[in-house]
Amino acid sequence: MTRVQPVETNRLILRELREEDFDDIYEFKSDEKVVKYLTWGPNNREQTLHSLRKQIAFQHEENRQIFVLGVEVKETKKVIGNALFMVKDQDFKTVEIGYFINSNYWKQGYGIEIVNGLLNLGFNNMDIHRIYAICDVENAGSVNLLKRIGFRQEGHFIKNLKVKGQWRDHFLFAILEEEFKGT
Numbered sequence: 001m002t003r004v005q006p007v008e009t010n011r012l013i014l015r016e017l018r019e020e021d022f023d024d025i026y027e028f029k030s031d032e033k034v035v036k037y038l039t040w041g042p043n044n045r046e047q048t049l050h051s052l053r054k055q056i057a058f059q060h061e062e063n064r065q066i067f068v069l070g071v072e073v074k075e076t077k078k079v080i081g082n083a084l085f086m087v088k089d090q091d092f093k094t095v096e097i098g099y100f101i102n103s104n105y106w107k108q109g110y111g112i113e114i115v116n117g118l119l120n121l122g123f124n125n126m127d128i129h130r131i132y133a134i135c136d137v138e139n140a141g142s143v144n145l146l147k148r149i150g151f152r153q154e155g156h157f158i159k160n161l162k163v164k165g166q167w168r169d170h171f172l173f174a175i176l177e178e179e180f181k182g183t
């Protein structure tokens with residue numbers, strides 16, 4: 001699998017990134033609020049361009065494992081976030097997801113739409129068996145979002161990742177294909 005077909009939700013399109021997305025992406029990757037619980041950032045213009053080009057290069061990889069998609073608002077065409085889909089184990093059909101959104105667009109249900117879009121991509125288009133997400137225990141937005149969608153909490157890691165110089169605790173959440181499809 002190389003490039004993915006765009007995934008449509010009610011108000012959004014999750015699609016492959018393009019270099020023209022730079023300004024929109026820089027807006028949220030340079031925002032301290034957005035990267036508070038992430039291992040990287042805030043990113044300057046050079047770091048943003050470097051990672052964008054690297055992510056675009058993944059699109060041409062054979063046996064691609066990392067899919068970083070742009071989250072575009074259908075009505076305005078603005079890219080308000082990134083949705084990450086990372087194949088962790090091809091044989092066991094396991095994927096890790098990630099997501100971040102421009103802080104001007106928080107608490108409007110976009111997070112739920114993005115994660116549902118990723119679940120659709122994995123379980124309906126890519127024959128994935130299990131999808132998981134790892135988030136900081138204090139990241140209430142992400143914890144609530146995952147619980148709301150039906151992810152189960154499977155783990156609680158203690159001081160497993162260093163974020164902004166501090167060892168942080170994380171929850172592991174997961175959902176199976178059969179749980180998503182209610183079978």
Ligand SMILES: CC(C)(COP(=O)(O)OP(=O)(O)OC[C@H]1O[C@@H](n2cnc3c(N)ncnc32)[C@H](O)[C@@H]1OP(=O)(O)O)[C@@H](O)C(=O)NCCC(=O)NCCS
Binds near residue numbers: 105141
């Ligand atoms: C986490 C994030 C994606 C949530 O996106 P969002 O679009 O604001 O989420 P939604 O509007 O879809 O809300 C999802 C649920 O979480 C709740 N929620 C959202 N932000 C919240 C917050 N800061 N505190 C508590 N609950 C919150 C909402 O109320 C909603 O629950 P409800 O439907 O029961 O009311 C967004 O805050 C973000 O980009 N954060 C920075 C990056 C990040 O931390 N990514 C996750 C890494 S694991």
